[in-house]
Amino acid sequence: MKEDIGLQEQQEPHYIYVIVANDNERSLCDLEMRSLFGNQVNRSSNLLHSMIRIEPNRSPFIKQRLEVLFEGANLEEIANQVGSLELNGATFKVEAMDNDNPEEDAKLEYDQKRMLEREIGWRIRGKAEMRKPDKVFGFVQIAGRWLFGELIKGEAIWLKHNEKPRKYSTALSTRVARAVANIAVPHIKGLRVIDPCCGIGTVLVEALSMGIDIVGRELNPLAATGARANLAYFGFESEVILGDMRQITEHYDVAIIDMPYNLCSVLPMDEKLEMLQSLRSFADRAVVVTIEKIDSLIEEAGFRIKDRCTVSKGNFTRYVLVCE
Numbered sequence: 001m002k003e004d005i006g007l008q009e010q011q012e013p014h015y016i017y018v019i020v021a022n023d024n025e026r027s028l029c030d031l032e033m034r035s036l037f038g039n040q041v042n043r044s045s046n047l048l049h050s051m052i053r054i055e056p057n058r059s060p061f062i063k064q065r066l067e068v069l070f071e072g073a074n075l076e077e078i079a080n081q082v083g084s085l086e087l088n089g090a091t092f093k094v095e096a097m098d099n100d101n102p103e104e105d106a107k108l109e110y111d112q113k114r115m116l117e118r119e120i121g122w123r124i125r126g127k128a129e130m131r132k133p134d135k136v137f138g139f140v141q142i143a144g145r146w147l148f149g150e151l152i153k154g155e156a157i158w159l160k161h162n163e164k165p166r167k168y169s170t171a172l173s174t175r176v177a178r179a180v181a182n183i184a185v186p187h188i189k190g191l192r193v194i195d196p197c198c199g200i201g202t203v204l205v206e207a208l209s210m211g212i213d214i215v216g217r218e219l220n221p222l223a224a225t226g227a228r229a230n231l232a233y234f235g236f237e238s239e240v241i242l243g244d245m246r247q248i249t250e251h252y253d254v255a256i257i258d259m260p261y262n263l264c265s266v267l268p269m270d271e272k273l274e275m276l277q278s279l280r281s282f283a284d285r286a287v288v289v290t291i292e293k294i295d296s297l298i299e300e301a302g303f304r305i306k307d308r309c310t311v312s313k314g315n316f317t318r319y320v321l322v323c324e
Contacts, residue, residue: 012051013051013053013067013068014049014050014051014068015049015050015051015052015053015054015065015066015067015068016047016048016049016065016066016068016097016140016142016147016149017047017048017049017050017054017056017062017064017065017066018046018047018062018063018064018065018066018097018098019033019041019046019047019048019061019062019063020046020061020063021061024311024312024313025061025175025176025179025311026043027309027310027311028176028179028309028310028311028320029041029061029179030043030309031179031183031307031308031309031320031322032059032061032179032182032183033048033061034307035182035183035186035307035322036052036054036058036059036182036186037050037052037054038052042101044101044102044103045099045100045101045103045104046098046099046100046101047099047100047101047140047142049142053065053067055152055154056152056153056154056155057154057155057157058178058182058210059154059178059179059182060156060158060175060178060179061179062154063153063154064097064138064151064152064153064154065151065152065154066097066138066140066147066149066150066151066152067149067150067152068147068148068149069085069148069149069150070082070147070148070149071145071146071147071148072145072146072148073144073145073146074146075116075119075120075139075146077146078120078139078146078148079119079120079123080123081148082120082123082124082137082148083123083124083125085124085125085126086125087124087125087126087134087135089126090126090133090134090135091126091127091128091129091133091134091135092121092124092126092127092128092129092133092134092135092136092137093121093128093129093130093133093135093136093137094117094120094121094124094128094136094137094138094139095117095136095137095138095139095151096108096112096113096114096116096117096138096139096140097138097139097140097151098140099140099141099142104141104142104143104144106140106141106142108141116139120137120139120148124137135150136150136151136152136153137149137150137151138150138151157209158174158175158177158178158206158209159174161174161202161205161206161209161234162174164200164201164202164205164230164233164234165229165230165233166200166201166225166226166227166229166230167200168199168200168223168226170261171199171200171202171258172202172203172258172289172318173202174202174205174206176311176318177202177203177205177206178206178210180203180256180287180289180320181203181206181207181210181212181256182210183287183320183322184254184255184256184285184286184287184322185207185212185254188210188211188212188213191212191213191253191254192213192251192252192253192254193207193212193213193214193215193252193253193254193255193256194214194215194216194217194248194252194254194255194256194282194283195207195214195215195216195217195255195256195257195258196216196217196245196248196255196257196278196279197217197218197219197245197257197258197259197260197275198216198217198218198223198224198227198240199218199220199223199226199227199258200223200226200227200230201216201226201227201228201230201231201240202230203256203258204216204227204230204231204236204238204240205230205231205234205236207256208231208234208236208238209234209236214238214256215238215239215240215241216238216239216240216241217240217241217242217243217245217248218240218241218242218243219242219243219244219245221242224240224241224242227240228240245257245275245278245279246274246275246278248278248281248282249282250282251282251283252282252283252284253283253284253285254283254284254285254286254287255279255282255283255285255286255287256286256287256289257275257279257286257287257288257289258289258290259272259275259288259289259290259291259292259294261290261291261292269297272294272297273297273300273301276288276294276297276298276300276301276303277301277302279301279303280301280302280303284324285322285323285324286303286323286324287320287321287322287323288320288321288323289318289319289320289321290318290319290321291316291317291318291319292319293319295321298321298323303323303324304323304324305321305322305323306322306323306324307321307322308320308321308322
């Protein structure tokens with residue numbers, strides 16, 4: 001029973017997610033969705049159907065989540081079912097959702113949306129509130145069927161983290177860092193995670209804000225100090241240890257590493273290999289971010305590349321590699 005809205009019967013929960021990504025981040029978005037949900041997003045569609053519940057705030061690419069309550073062959077079937085909702089005094093709003101898949105021809109025009117929202121809304125027993133409703137419901141047509149449910153919208157939490165006091169021009173953006181953390185740790189509970197080259201803590205901040213148990217390590221004392229300052233600024237508590245990752249002896253389930261680089265100098269290949277071999281010794285699984293193609297080094301270090309993507313910004317490309 002779904003107590004908060006008074007349903008008498010509830011089938012096994014399933015969800016519709018609204019996914020939005022620009023061309024430069026599409027590959028990263030696809031990898032994140034494969035990691036979180038175990039299946040590829042249809043690039044011609046903005047919708048993903050899953051039995052897995054993910055909070056929209058976790059991903060920079062998930063804009064909305066519809067928890068499906070009712071289904072029908074047509075909108076009239078949905079309208080007849082929504083009368084069973086018990087809102088217990090809560091106000092509500094109904095929103096039509098877009099299905100952008102051109103293969104389904106299910107996209108609604110503006111006037112049609114408003115008309116259908118009114119048609120559904122007047123069947124719900126409660127007070128409608130357009131500005132700040134207690135609950136938002138949504139409906140959408142997919143594969144010829146209509147789905148109705150509670151609609152949760154994501155909040156761009158990572159944007160707030162752009163205001164950190166310490167910044168590096170070469171650090172990952174907060175959007176990319178958040179997606180990388182999700183790729184590394186799609187299921188949070190019980191995992192110990194490390195960022196062994198944490199820099200100013202961009203990945204640490206995103207991971208900690210999602211409840212991931214992560215610690216940092218950094219060879220550069222100025223960067224380590226900056227990482228601690230950034231964590232403290234946002235109220236997060238975690239270790240940032242000053243030291244070389246090749247000295248790590250503790251074991252971790254997952255590691256996230258943005259391979260160090262400098263625009264004026266390049267790490268020697270043997271040093272990169274030592275870092276990756278060290279990574280293999282203390283982590284079962286790793287997500288490696290690099291600006292170079294280092295597949296052969298990763299394999300020589302004892303990892304197998306399970307999945308990958310690229311992230312582009314202008315002429316600058318990063319490679320994100322999932323290694324086991």
